[in-house]
Amino acid sequence: SVYNGTAWLNDELNSKIVVxxxxxxxxxxxxxxxxxxxxxxxxxxxxxxxxxxKEIAAKEGRNAQGQTKNYPDVIYKGGKKDIDAQDxxxxxxxxxxxxxxxxxxxxxxxxxxxxxLDKPFELTYNIEVLNLVQPAPEATExxxxxxxxxxxxxxxxxxxxxxxxxxxxxxxxxxxxxxSIKEYVSIGGHDVVANVVEEAWNHQSYYNDLSxxxxxxxxxxTWEFDYDWYDAWINFMxxxxxxxxxxxxxxxxxYSIVPWNNQIAYYDEAQGKVVKESxxxxxAKWKEMWEPFLKDFMEHSKKMGWFDITYISMDExxxxxxxxxxxxxxxxxxxxxxxxxxxxxLNYAAPEYYEFTDRIDDISINLGNTGNVQQxxxxxxxxxxxxxxxxxxxxxxxxxxxxxxxDPGDNYWDIxxxxxxxxDGYMRWAWDNYVYDMHGDATYRYWEPGDxxxxxxxxxxxxxxxxxxxxYSTPRYELFKQGIRDVAKAKYLLNSESATAEEKTELTDVxxxxxxxxxxxxxxxxxxxxxxxxMLVHSETERALDATNALARNVAERENPNPKPESAxxxxxxxxxKDAEALKKEDYTAESWKAFExxxxxxKETAxxxxxxxxxxxxxxxxxxxxxxxxxxxxxxxxQQPVQPQPEQTKPDKTTPQTGDRTNAALLFGCAVLSGAGVxxxxxxxxxxx
Numbered sequence: 213s214v215y216n217g218t219a220w221l222n223d224e225l226n227s228k229i230v231v232x233x234x235x236x237x238x239x240x241x242x243x244x245x246x247x248x249x250x251x252x253x254x255x256x257x258x259x260x261x262x263x264x265x266k267e268i269a270a271k272e273g274r275n276a277q278g279q280t281k282n283y284p285d286v287i288y289k290g291g292k293k294d295i296d297a298q299d300x301x302x303x304x305x306x307x308x309x310x311x312x313x314x315x316x317x318x319x320x321x322x323x324x325x326x327x328x329l330d331k332p333f334e335l336t337y338n339i340e341v342l343n344l345v346q347p348a349p350e351a352t353e354x355x356x357x358x359x360x361x362x363x364x365x366x367x368x369x370x371x372x373x374x375x376x377x378x379x380x381x382x383x384x385x386x387x388x389x390x391x392s393i394k395e396y397v398s399i400g401g402h403d404v405v406a407n408v409v410e411e412a413w414n415h416q417s418y419y420n421d422l423s424x425x426x427x428x429x430x431x432x433x434t435w436e437f438d439y440d441w442y443d444a445w446i447n448f449m450x451x452x453x454x455x456x457x458x459x460x461x462x463x464x465x466x467y468s469i470v471p472w473n474n475q476i477a478y479y480d481e482a483q484g485k486v487v488k489e490s491x492x493x494x495x496a497k498w499k500e501m502w503e504p505f506l507k508d509f510m511e512h513s514k515k516m517g518w519f520d521i522t523y524i525s526m527d528e529x530x531x532x533x534x535x536x537x538x539x540x541x542x543x544x545x546x547x548x549x550x551x552x553x554x555x556x557x558l559n560y561a562a563p564e565y566y567e568f569t570d571r572i573d574d575i576s577i578n579l580g581n582t583g584n585v586q587q588x589x590x591x592x593x594x595x596x597x598x599x600x601x602x603x604x605x606x607x608x609x610x611x612x613x614x615x616x617x618x619d620p621g622d623n624y625w626d627i628x629x630x631x632x633x634x635x636d637g638y639m640r641w642a643w644d645n646y647v648y649d650m651h652g653d654a655t656y657r658y659w660e661p662g663d664x665x666x667x668x669x670x671x672x673x674x675x676x677x678x679x680x681x682x683x684y685s686t687p688r689y690e691l692f693k694q695g696i697r698d699v700a701k702a703k704y705l706l707n708s709e710s711a712t713a714e715e716k717t718e719l720t721d722v723x724x725x726x727x728x729x730x731x732x733x734x735x736x737x738x739x740x741x742x743x744x745x746x747m748l749v750h751s752e753t754e755r756a757l758d759a760t761n762a763l764a765r766n767v768a769e770r771e772n773p774n775p776k777p778e779s780a781x782x783x784x785x786x787x788x789x790k791d792a793e794a795l796k797k798e799d800y801t802a803e804s805w806k807a808f809e810x811x812x813x814x815x816k817e818t819a820x821x822x823x824x825x826x827x828x829x830x831x832x833x834x835x836x837x838x839x840x841x842x843x844x845x846x847x848x849x850x851x852q853q854p855v856q857p858q859p860e861q862t863k864p865d866k867t868t869p870q871t872g873d874r875t876n877a878a879l880l881f882g883c884a885v886l887s888g889a890g891v892x893x894x895x896x897x898x899x900x901x902x
Contacts, residue, residue, distance in 0.1 A: 213838045215322075215337045218761045222311040222346040223697060225339065226690050228265075229303040231295060231324060239292040240326040242303040247320030247339060250781070250826045255318045255339065259310060262322075263290045265302040265687070268668075269653045270616050270661030273735025274608065280653065283616045283661070286668050287685045295326075304687065307339065315343035315768070317827050319834055334841055336834045340827075342764055343772035344704075349400030351700035352627065353603055353637025355463075355576070356396065356666070357405040359645040360445065363389050365419040366646040366669055367681065386448045387679040392644060392667060393452045395683070399696050402462040403639075404449045406442055408509070413527070414472040416658055418647040427478035427505070429487075435504040439512055446518060457518050463574065464518060465525040465555055466509075469493075469502060469541065470533045476501055494536030506544040510552065519552075523574060526556040531568070538571050557605060557639070562591040574601040576639040579610045579626070580731075589634035596636065604630055605639035608659045611731035611738040612749055614640065616654070616662030620687040625749045627695030628756050631702065631723045643667070644683075660737045666692065695753075702760045710770040715763050722759040726752045780826040785819050785833045792840060804844040811839035 217225040229242055242262045247255040266288035272278035287304045295301050305322060318339040325332035364385045410423045424445055426438035446464060449455045455462035470493055480487045491498035506524070513519040524541050526534055538554060545551045555574035561581045563569055569591070582588050582604060592602045604626075606613045612622030630638050645664035647656050651671055654661055668684040675681050702723050706716050729745035731738055740746035792812050797805055818824050818832040 213333075213335050213842055214834060215335065216340075217307070217338070218340040218342065218764075219307075219309045220342050220344045220346045220701065220764070221309060221313055221315075223309045224694070225307045225309070226687075226694060227305045227307075227337075228687065229305060229322065229324065229335065230300060231303065232300045233295050233297060235297045235328075236294070237326040237328045238294045240295050240301075240324065241292045242290075242305070243323050243325070244305070245321040245323070247318040247337065249314065249316030249318045249341075250830060251314070251316060253314040253316060255307075255309070255313055255320070255341070257320070259308040260320075261290070261306045261308070263287050263304050264293050265304055266651075266684075268616065268651065269655075271655040271735075272617055272661070272737065274658075274660045274737045276655050276657050277737075278735035280655070285616050285662065285686050285688075286651075287687065287690070304690070306690070307337075309339075309341055311345060313341055315341050315772070317341075317830055319830060336838050338831065338834055342768040344701075344764060344768045346697060347700040347704040349398070349696050349700055350402070351703045352400060352630065352696055353601060353635075354400045354696065355403035355465075355603060355605075355637070355639040356401055356643040357403075357465075357639075357641050357645075358389075358393070358396070358643050359405075359417065359419075359421070359664075360385065360389060361407075361422050362417060362419045362646045362664075363392075363644055363669065366648070366650065367672055367675060367679075369419065382444045382448075384679040386444075388669075388675070388681045389448075389644075390452065391681065392683045393449070393454060395667070396643060397453050399693055402454055404446070404454055404462060404464050406445060406464055406466050408442070408466045408505075409468065409471050409475075410477040411473075411475070412468040412471040414475075416472075417645050417664070418656055423477070425505075425509075427476065429478050429480045429482070431481045435501075435508070437505060437508050437512075443516065446516070455521065457521055460520060462521055463553075463555070464522045465574075466523060467525045468527055469524050469537045470526050470529045472527075474498075474533075493533045493540070498536075499540065502540055503544065506541065506552070510544060510546060513552075514546070519546075519550075521553075523553040523555040525554075528557055528559045528578075535568065538568075542571070562587045566591070566594055569595070570598065570600070572600075574603075576603040576605040577635075579604055579606045579613075579629075582633055585632060592634040592636065601637075602635045603637045603639045604633050604635045605641070607641045608663045609738050611740060612729065613660075613738060614663065614666065614688055614692070615660040615737065616688075617660060617737055617739070618662075618688060619746065619749060620691040621750050621753065623688050623692035624695040624698075625726075625753050627692065627699050628723065628753050629726055629728065631699060631756075632726045632728075634724070640666075644669070662688070698757055698760060701764060702756070705760065705763050705767055708767050708771075710767045711763055715766065719759050719763050723756050726756060779822075780824050780829045782819055782824075782829055785815060785829050785836075788833055788836050788840075789815050789819060792836060795840075795843070799845060801844045801846060804842055808839040808843055811836045 215227050217227070219225050231240060244257040244260040244262060246257045265284035266286040267282040268285045269280050269282050272281050284302050293301065318341060320337050322335040322337055323332045324335070367388050368384065407421050407423050408425045411421055413421060415421070424442035428436040428438070430436055446455065450457065455464070473490060474492060475488050475490045477486055477488045479485070489497070489501070491501070510519065513522050526537055534556060541554055542551050553573040554571065556572050557576045557578070559578045559581060561584060562577055564587065569575055577588070595602045606626055612618065612625050614623050627638055642664040643666055646669055647654055647664070650668055656664065666689040667686060670681050670683065702719065705711055706719060727748055729748045730741035732741035733739065789812065792808070800808070815832045815836040818828055
């Protein structure tokens, strides 16, 4: 019942509270107190946001295989909640640490109450706030693809049948996205995806990926290109501060010169209809279409002031298609001899020879092809020296990854692992690629459930006449953000003049040598090969975070030394010991008394230690109070205790359950046996505890 976390200034921490009940309970509510440090300074409860998780149904497997199961995947709403007998519910706790918070060790209480409880459950939270400011998220190059047509179709489309129906009202469309795009900026997102052909990915998404550039072949055989949608999209991204072309901030990634079916759709004036043609890259017909576009697009990009941050992009194509595409891009130059920048996602291993990849300004290599860690580091270092960008990406079929069936901590591991690979950062293919029934059954025919989004849209009926829409976060997105923050901390420390060379080596030895878990499959979904592999994700990131926190404490003390108190204040601890000694062993169950007795003895030792620091005294008091709170009275066998909550740290470590993992929750309370391994047990079934 004790949560311990370490934070910097302008930082955030997350935890999950698990509530289970043996009978129906009503108006269950989770609330926070103010947190106070040893000097009486306050971290206000106004900085603590608590929401219940909402369940979303989905097939457990890829390509809609397996059973439909419920996943607590949406950080939804706060307030009171009724919970049915034999059910398990989850509350998400987000603790924001304002930049002006005084450093110190803060203690507070998260309280779980219900109508049927005579006495609420009180869960102790200890927050160590270091006197260091959270670095900017841009320490990690972050690229998450946006899908504006999916957003528009979800809210404004033609119904549950996939279609191209989309509003032509730009104001409505962008109002629906503004909040979520600003969120993307807040985590360091400055990479924009723009479609310059129809269905660059051969309609793999639920909704169409329309082209933002309209191609027209005139009756005389010349080409005309309409950039109205493209310009509106890029200007919107500039408004949201994803891009700042004047200062060279951001990248516009234009997909794709090699679409998955090599198909180009255009309106043919002579025929009076839309025509689709497919030509292999490098052929004469292919060049006849792409050369006019690249020349016209270059002229337009220069006119708009966007040329220097615009990339012609490719995604998961073989060398037989990539090489002629790169040659084509390089052949179209301005008066100064400059061509468009080039980017490509590569689903093959890092090359040993760099002649071809040196021609690509921004490459991303799939996690499944990063087995040779040294080769990845060599490639990244080489490209960094040339001013080129290298990232690692995950998508469907990868483990660890971002699925509804995934441990939220898998996303945390993904970000940490970029340090082991030596890449500049991380890329993921989908920020908001929604399906129709996002708040009901989110199954889709191609991907593992949830692969297409980090966040959820609002319910359609919740959007007003102004079309301003917010979004719902998810546990997996919050752990993704935590990874971005914590990796930024590690990079800051490794560049700090206040850290010794030896200390930097100790941190580097951990973060640059994280182990990679093995992948298995279940119902077509990418999962951990074993329970050992699943837990390896958490133990490795725990090592990385512990090493980072250890160095951060030293650097904080050197950069912002705090005067040490002459002696610790033990008044509260001594009073708690006195009260605890008055309790009688025969009034409580043997198991709960044993834990209490251990805490009491430890508290007495601390009270007797004249050199004990205030943090040690405070911790002993917190542990003792928690043990007292958990004492179980010897009671009538017909009497039942209805609600049993526990806080669960979401510092992704070996104690962090999977999304919706009932078996771990049950294990915490001793009311069920952990039954089985693998992420395919990561679901919630109503009214049943497995």
